[in-house]
Amino acid sequence: MxxxxxxxxxxxxxxxxxxxxxxxPVLVYVTLMAAYGDPPAALxxxxxxxxxxxWLGKLALFVVISxxxxxxxxxxxxxxxxxxxxxxxxxxxxGYGISAVGTVLAAYYLVQI
Amino acid sequence: MSDLQLELEILRYDPEQDQEPRFQTYSVPCQEExxxxxxxxxxxxxxxxxxxxRWSCHMAVCGSCGMMIDGEPKLxxxxxxxxxxxxxxxxxxxxxxxxxxxxVSVLDDFMNKLRRVKPYLIRKEEKPxxxxxxxxxxxxxxxxxxxxxxxxxxxxxxxxxxxxxxxEFIGPAALxxxxxxxQDSRDQGRAQREEETASHExxxxxxxxxxxxxxxxxxxxxxxxxxxxxxxxxxDWYLEHLGMGGKKS
Amino acid sequence: MSRRPYVRRISTTTWxxxxxxxxxxxxxxxxxxxxxxxGILLLWGVKALSEGPEAYGAFLEALTGPLSLxxxxxxxxxxxxxxxxxxxxxxKAMPIQRxxxxxxxxxxxxxxxxxxxxxxxxxxxxxxxF
Ligand code: FES
Numbered sequence: 001m002x003x004x005x006x007x008x009x010x011x012x013x014x015x016x017x018x019x020x021x022x023x024x025p026v027l028v029y030v031t032l033m034a035a036y037g038d039p040p041a042a043l044x045x046x047x048x049x050x051x052x053x054x055w056l057g058k059l060a061l062f063v064v065i066s067x068x069x070x071x072x073x074x075x076x077x078x079x080x081x082x083x084x085x086x087x088x089x090x091x092x093x094x095g096y097g098i099s100a101v102g103t104v105l106a107a108y109y110l111v112q113i
Numbered sequence: 114m115s116d117l118q119l120e121l122e123i124l125r126y127d128p129e130q131d132q133e134p135r136f137q138t139y140s141v142p143c144q145e146e147x148x149x150x151x152x153x154x155x156x157x158x159x160x161x162x163x164x165x166x167r168w169s170c171h172m173a174v175c176g177s178c179g180m181m182i183d184g185e186p187k188l189x190x191x192x193x194x195x196x197x198x199x200x201x202x203x204x205x206x207x208x209x210x211x212x213x214x215x216x217v218s219v220l221d222d223f224m225n226k227l228r229r230v231k232p233y234l235i236r237k238e239e240k241p242x243x244x245x246x247x248x249x250x251x252x253x254x255x256x257x258x259x260x261x262x263x264x265x266x267x268x269x270x271x272x273x274x275x276x277x278x279x280x281e282f283i284g285p286a287a288l289x290x291x292x293x294x295x296q297d298s299r300d301q302g303r304a305q306r307e308e309e310t311a312s313h314e315x316x317x318x319x320x321x322x323x324x325x326x327x328x329x330x331x332x333x334x335x336x337x338x339x340x341x342x343x344x345x346x347x348x349d350w351y352l353e354h355l356g357m358g359g360k361k362s
Numbered sequence: 363m364s365r366r367p368y369v370r371r372i373s374t375t376t377w378x379x380x381x382x383x384x385x386x387x388x389x390x391x392x393x394x395x396x397x398x399x400x401g402i403l404l405l406w407g408v409k410a411l412s413e414g415p416e417a418y419g420a421f422l423e424a425l426t427g428p429l430s431l432x433x434x435x436x437x438x439x440x441x442x443x444x445x446x447x448x449x450x451x452x453x454k455a456m457p458i459q460r461x462x463x464x465x466x467x468x469x470x471x472x473x474x475x476x477x478x479x480x481x482x483x484x485x486x487x488x489x490x491x492f
Contacts, residue, residue: 001312007350010317010343014455020397021445021474026482028400028441030489032434034425041490043422045415052411065404072398078320079391082278084375106405109412128366184381211367219367252462274384277372322387323451340455 009074009096016071023064052113065106069099116145119152119194120201123164126212134212137161138201143194150178150189153204153216166216173330176264179271180216181205186268188330207271223267226283229309230291235302253298260293260338262331269325269335275318282318283309285325285335292338295345303345311346319343393444396437403433449474 034043041047051057073095080091119141126134139160141152150168157164168178171190178189183202210218240247269285270276276284291310295303309315319339326336378384410421424430452474453467486492 001309001314003307003311003350004313004315004317005350006313006317007311007343007347011347011351014344014347016397017394017444017448020441021448022478022481023485024397024400024441025438025445026485027404028434028438030485030491031403031425032438033491034422035431035434037426039422039425040486042488045411045418048411048418052408061404061408065401065408068397068401068404072394072401075391075394076398079388079394082274082320082378082388082391084373086374102402102405106408109405109408112412113408126368128368129364131368134368134370208370211369213365213367250462252459255462255464256459272383274377274387277377278374320387320391321451322384323454324383324387326454327383334454336451337454337457340451341457344455 009070012067012070012099013074016067016069017075019064019067020071024068027064049113052110058110058113062103062106062110066099066103069102070096073099117143117194117198119143119197121152121156122201122203123153123156123216124203124205124212125164125215127163128214136203145195147194148190149182149187149192149194149197149202149204152194153189164216165214174264176266179207179266179268181208181271186271186328188266188268191330207267209271209273209277210267218267220267222280223265223270223284223287226287227265227290230283230287231302231306231309232287232290232294234294234297234300235305236299237301247299249298256298257293257296260289260296260333263289263293263333263335264331266330268328268330269333272324272328274322274324275320279314279318281314283315285319285339286333288316288319288342289333289335289338292342295342304349307346307349310342311350316342316346390443390447393440393447396433396440397444399433400437400441445478449478 030040030043033040042051052061077088077091077095081088085091121139121141122136123139124134125131125137139156141155141160143152143155148171150171153164153166154168157166166178166180166189168190169175170177173188173191176188179186180189181187182189182192182204183197183200186207189204204216206212206216206218210220210222213219263286265286267286273282273285276282288310291306294300295306307315311317316339319336321336321340323336326334329335378388407418407421410417449471453465453470456470457467458465458470
C-alpha cells in the first residue's frame with residue numbers, strides 16, 4: 001500500500017487549527033467592533049499601516065491568512081465527505097487551490113504595503 | 114427474588130429464515146447488581162434458547178461481549194441493568210459490522226486489518242541470545258502500556274463515524290495496536306508499519322471525532338494514539354521528501 | 363448451516379443527525395468554514411490596506427454592512443467553539459512524559475487556555491479596546 005501524501009496538507013491543517021484557535025476569536029471580536037462602526041484605535045489607517053509596514057507585522061498577517069485558508073480547506077474536505085459529497089478530488093482541488101491562490105495574494109499585497 | 118424488571122428489545126437475525134433482522138422483546142426479572150449480560154443469559158437459559166451471542170469472561174477481559182446497548186457500543190458484562198430501569202433497552206450487534214446471527218457480528222474485516230499492521234515486535238537484527246534479554250525501563254514501558262490494555266472488543270469501530278463511512282479505513286483498535294509497537298523501545302518496525310498505517314486507509318482516514326476514546330471500556334484512548342501517529346507520519350513524510358532519509362524506526 | 367451475513371446500511375448524508383456525539387463533531391468541523399471565510403475577510407482587508415487610505419476606509423465602511431454584521435455574530439461563537447474544542451484535545455495529540463509518568467492532560471489543556479486568554483487580552487489592550 002502506497003504511503004499517502006496527506007502529510008503535506010495535514011501539517012498545514014494542524015498548524016492552522018492551532019494558530020486560528022489562538023488568534024481568530026479575538027480578531028473576530030475586534031472586527032465585530034468595527035462592524036458596529038466603532039473600530040478600536042489599532043484599526044485606524046495610520047496604526048494598521050504601520051503594523052503591516054513592519055516585516056514582523058507582515059509575517060504575522062501572512063501566516064494567519066494563509067494558515068486559516070489551509071486549515072479550513074482541509075477540514076471542510078472531511079466535513080463535506082461526511083455530509084455525503086463524494087467528489088473528493090474536485091473538493092480537494094478547489095479548496096487547496098483557493099488556499100494556494102490566497103497565500104500568493106496575501107504575500108503580494110503585503111509586500112506592497 | 115427479582116429486584117427490577119427489564120424490557121429487552123433484542124435484535125434477532127437468522128440467516129436461514131430471515132430476510133432481514135427483526136426485534137424481539139423479552140421481559141427479564143433482574144437482580145439489582147446484574148449486568149446486561151446476566152439479563153441476556155437469563156433469556157438464553159429461561160426464555161429463548163435460540164438466542165445467539167458471544168461472551169466468555171464476564172469480567173471485561175476477553176472482549177467478546179461488545180454490543181450496542183441502548184444505541185451505544187458497550188461490553189454487556191460491564192453495563193449495569195440498574196442504569197436502564199423503566200425503559201425498553203435495545204440490544205443490537207455492534208454497529209458497522211455485518212450481522213452473522215442475532216447479536217453475533219462478523220469480525221473478519223478487523224482481523225485482516227490487524228494482521229496488516231504487523232502487531233508484534235520487529236527487529237532489524239535479532240541480537241544473539243548470549244547478549245541477554247531486551248531490557249526496558251519503567252518509563253519506556255509506560256510509553257505504550259495504556260495501548261496494551263485493548264481487548265479487541267471493537268466498540269471503537271462501532272462508534273467510529275469514519276469507519277461507518279469508509280469501510281476500508283484500518284480503524285481505531287488496529288492502528289492503536291500498531292502505535293503500541295511503534296512506541297515500544299525494543300521495536301524497530303515503524304517504517305514497515307507505515308506502509309499500511311501512513312497510507313490513505315491508515316491514520317489519514319481518521320477525522321479525530323474522538324468517539325472511539327469516549328466508548329472504549331478499557332480507556333485505551335485510540336484517538337490519542339492515532340493523532341500521535343499522524344504527527345509522527347507527517348514528520349517522517351517531510352523528512353523523507355526533504356531527502357533526509359527519514360526512515361528512522 | 364449457511365452463512366448469509368446481513369449488512370446494515372447507513373445514510374451517507376444524514377448519519378450525523380442520529381447521534382448527538384456525531385452531530386457535535388460535525389458542527390466542530392463546520393466551524394472551520396467560518397475560520398476560512400474570516401481568512402478571506404482578512405485578505406480583503408490587507409488588499410484594501412495595500413491600496414491606500416481611501417480603499418482602506420471603504421473596507422472599514424463595508425464592514426459595517428448588514429452582511430458583515432450578521433457574519434460576525436454567527437462567526438464569533440463558532441470560532442470560539444473551534445478554539446475550545448481544539449484546545450480540549452491537545453493533550454491527546456501531544457502527551458508529555460516526564461520521567462515515568464505522563465503529565466495529566468488537564469495541565470496541557472490548561473496551559474493552552476492560559477496562553478490563549480493572555481494573548482487575547484494583550485491583543486485587545488494593544489488594539490486599544492481598553
Ligand atoms: S464477557 Fe468478556 S469482556 Fe464481556
